[in-house]
Amino acid sequence: MSKLSRRKVITTGLVATAGASGLAAAAKLAQRYGLIPPDGGGLYGPGETLTYAAQRLLTRHSLAREFNPNQVSKPPFANGVAPLGEAFKRLQEGAFTDWRLTVDGMVARPASFSLGELQSFPGRSQITHLSCEEGWSYIAEWKGVPLSHILNLVGTLPQARFVVYRSIQPGWWDSIDMADALHPQTLVAHGMNGGGLPVAFGGPLRLRVPRQLGYKSVKYITRLTVSDSLKRFGKGLGSAPPEGGYAWYAGI
């Protein structure tokens, strides 16, 4: 017979009840303040939620480190991409003059911008790290339009919580929350290392999210959709990577 005192049983019961109700209250608060990622369910949900919530509470406004021109990796490493389709090749033959970025969803004035228009917008240039989840990285200078500038032009509605972005590559899409979408270093990039953005690095248009791993910086983007929820997109996990087993939030 184990030595179970009444006091121990009562204390354990009280601690367990307090713990369970504390967790329930924390989950409610987290839901309310948008601290639960779209892939926050399932086996690895608790870990992902802790990471995303901690990052949103601690690092919402932090700026990605910017480097000196002499730190730019020469040459940068272009990761392999899936074979580019017919639609891409047709646009490439026309030197991408017909490439367009459509912005729709919860915006006051849905719009579609040509590559030329985007290049004429006030730009920003920054030397940042691109880290791949595999472990390698390179530093490059990126030039582009801050995503916040485009979102201001189309006027996001107050209930907007996420920006979904799609590549011309079938099945490749992702999303970020408004903290990253409105972040000054999140760029719709069209230039790299002083020139245009090479196709191997996502040209003519790539989203650059420097506070997250490389796979969030989707190449060949053609459409942005502002939304209050990610449930209606794909399997409802927020982006294509979680459907293939990778985390939605890649700031780690």
Next chain:
Amino acid sequence: MADSVWSPISASAMRATRVRSRHSAVVRVTHWITTLSFLALLVSGVEILISHPRFYWGEAGNVLTPPLFKLPIPASRATVPTGYGYVLPDQNGWSRYLHFQSAWVCVLTGLLYVVFALLQGHFRQNLLPARADLSWRGLSTVIAQHLRLRPASEEEAWSYNVLQRLTYLLVIFVLFPLVIWTGLAMSPAIASAFPAAVAVLGGQQSARTIHFVVSVSLVLFVLVHVILVCLTGFRNRMRAMITGRPAQDMERL
């Protein structure tokens, strides 16, 4: 009754309660949770590692950069030149989810351990070596005993010798903090909020390299730890870390 105990108090139970526990409940529970999370971190860490078994020093590094060193193993990515004619299956997705979830478990358990250990005087009583033991004489005696493979005395089963104490302090206060720090330094979001924590290490690729070296040190510690547990009486040591009481004590009663 101040403390109502359901089982009748027999003479032997009186003696059993008089015998102090080898490891406190907090030490035992956190030990096993850490064991599980460490195993998960190790398996997932190896899976992540094989996608790019090359290491660099500085901020950036990739297959076009000369490595500091590389592991002579195949990779799970075709872009890495390994000399092997095949590519291992990609297991990074679940490995990364598991790695970070286990890291949370490990770090929170570690914090719980440190807080309780400080409150209970665990570090002072059980892990801080006595000044006399730290002399060359004290150290060389223990080392000589180890080299002669002399079995541990009975009272040694109740306490740690100076080598054990120094090793545990190194693991708890140097290796674990370092592996957590270098892990966090690889996070792009953490690097943006705490740039100095990355710069001090020499850059994000340096952080990754140190993370690997410290992880290998921790694996070596675990190997030696498990081998010594087996050599000094597996059942007894396991029993002490599960129930709190070594078996020899029960036999003596």
